[in-house]
Amino acid sequence: MSSPAEVRIPECARKHEAGTATGQNFPDSFYAPFLSEVAKSRQPSPIRSLLPLEATPGLLSLLAGKPNPTTFPFTSFSFTASAPPTEEGHGGGEDVALSLTGADLAAALQYGPTGGMASLVDWLVKLQQTVHGRSPGEGWTLSVGSGSQDLLSKAIIALLNPGDPVLVQSPVYAGVIPLFHSLHCEQIEVDADADGISSVSLRTILEGWPAEKPKPRVLYTIPYGGNPTGATATLARRREVLQLAREHDLLIMEDDPYYYLFYDTGPRAPSYFAMERADASCAGHPTGRVLRFDSISKILSAGMRIGFVSGPAPLVRAIDAHTATANLQPASLTQAVAAKLLAAWGHDGFLRHTHGVSAFYRAKRDVFEAAMQRHLAGLAEWAPPQSGLFFWFKLLLPGEGDSAQIVRTEAFERGVLALPGTVFLPNGRTSAYVRAAFSLLSAEEVDEALRRLRETVLAVKAASTT
Ligand SMILES: Cc1ncc(COP(=O)(O)O)c(C=O)c1O
The missing domain is CATH 3.90.1150.10 (Aspartate Aminotransferase, domain 1)
Structure with a gap:
């Protein structure tokens, strides 16, 4: 299996198999102090919370107001996509012809799960396993949103109370500033330079934090190709940032839409999401401080509005609970198109495509x-x-x-x-x-x-x- 570029994950972590890591995941109760009052008081959607029960064998569901798809005018969706480049990096061959018919079409036109269509979620979970060494069933989960912006905005509401301080890499993606601003958060600027976020600046802020003032609980950072600077955090910086997160009890919001665009072809630094698992295997640190945001916008299509969040289940559930009441789910049709294409390409093909994009x-x-x-x-x-x-x-x-x-x-x-x-x-x-x-x-x-x-x-x- 080819990977985007060799990722410097330590040997002990590469060898670890699902369930054999020595470090533990944080228990669900660990996250209670991190969740905002809004997240804690959000009531589950009475309909959406029961939807998974519809899969019970033999059950006749009178639950949701799903329209009958036979009344929808669409009879199929056919599309073509370029084949990914070959292993040698040459342009793909013939376009791949794909279509949504039968059960795929019905799912594409119908309401679906709050956190994303199962076929797409499963594919993305395997991608995270391949790229970041995070195995399913190890205390993390993944949900799809209407672009990573949708998930970022919901995560911010789930993690921050009005007026809370938040650590923000600066300069920063202009699209998150209004999100923090609308919650009246105190945005504490952590300097960034050509080597990415400055761990020295982060340490100075945290160690000099006034004892009487509530400490920030969240750090927002863009590790690859920071928007606007284009800088990528070095491995040493990432290590120190993760260590500081442990010392000062922080959650890291890792916003990484440019991960697959990285221009260097040599070894590359792992994501925080990968590093914290590697540290669990090597140094026994518990896993679960990183909430990672990915996006297909820069690599497959920005207009399809698909992003995905990976991280501790209680945090992802809080985001899902927001989705269940705000927009119910990401659009089924674009998810079905993405799932069809990705299944046809496979993970190898997808990674070869991202090489071509980069x-x-x-x-x-x-x-x-x-x-x-x-x-x-x-x-x-x-x-x-x-x-x-x-x-x-x-x-x-x-x-x-x-x-x-x-x-x-x-x-x-x-x-x-x-x-x-x-x-x-x-x-x-x-x-x-x-x-x-x-x-x-x-x-x-x-x-x-x-x-x-x-x-x-x-x-x-x-x-x-x-
Ligand atoms: C750093 C960063 N985060 C998030 C986004 C939002 O991406 P999406 O299209 O997945 O909502 C962008 C878009 O440019 C971005 O630069």
Whole structure:
């Protein structure tokens, strides 16, 4: 079985078989202090909580108001998908023709389980086993959501009470800041640099935390290709962060939509989800501090809106309980399409596909980097991203440097749009940084966009000296 790149999971963990790890999982009672009041008081959906009973052999269910699928107009869904590249990395052969008919079609058109369609969940659980060394039945579970954003927002509501402090890697994905903000959480910024989240910054915050103030219980981090920085946390940093989580009793929200885009082909650092299990096998630490978020958005389709959360059952159940009352479930149709494709490709085929995707973006990153050198050398500073879809660069501006006005007005007027760094800072302070997405533009368009940005910066600099 090929893997995305060799993952540095320790030998003792590689050898461990399901159920033989020496470390224990935390008991369910461990999570009670981590769950928010909202999560604890959420009542189970009276209908959805009974749905699993419908599978009882011989039972006649009068339970749910499921519409009769014979009244639905769809008679089949047929689609084609490219075959994954070969083992040697060559492009796939003929497209694979797939269709949803019979029982697959009925499931695709009907209400389904809150945490996702069984066929898709089973496939994803095996993926986590292959990629992260986490065997099913070892105190963790997996649920599908309408994109990882859906699961992240529900996890935040399940873990944080209004006003709680939360540790947030900074700069951070602008899509989570409003989630913490709407709960009036105190966002404690943990610095990040080209080596990912700074464990020194995390230690300083935790060790200097005032004794009279309730300590944060949650750390949010993006380990691969941080959005916006593109930086990936080194193995040493990850080890220290996990150790700090143990010392200070933290849960880690590992938001990892760029895991499969990692550009280096050499050995790679394991996820926190993998590391905590490896430590259970090697050092006997209990497992269950990591709630991991994956997404198919960057590798299969963003519009299908499928993400999945893996982690301790009491936390995933709290997310499911929210789904059961908010949107009932992720869409059955897109889950059925994904399940069909993934079953046809197999795990090997999926991983070969992700290699192809990462190679595609690596080439785009290199084109962008070359254009940065041509147009912005001496006008900006940057570290090339190791994963993800973004370049994060600091404009070398006079004074403190604030990119907001330049990006929003001056650059836009010259025909180029990007995001100013301030939107990625939980406390919204000014920033000289800019985030530029390199996923879509052609080499010619990139060249022109960065030429326009160069003109903008030169004009701003000239204006400041007159
Ligand atoms: C760090 C991060 N987390 C989560 C998401 C949301 O992804 P999804 O499409 O799975 O909801 C994104 C999207 O760009 C992201 O960059």
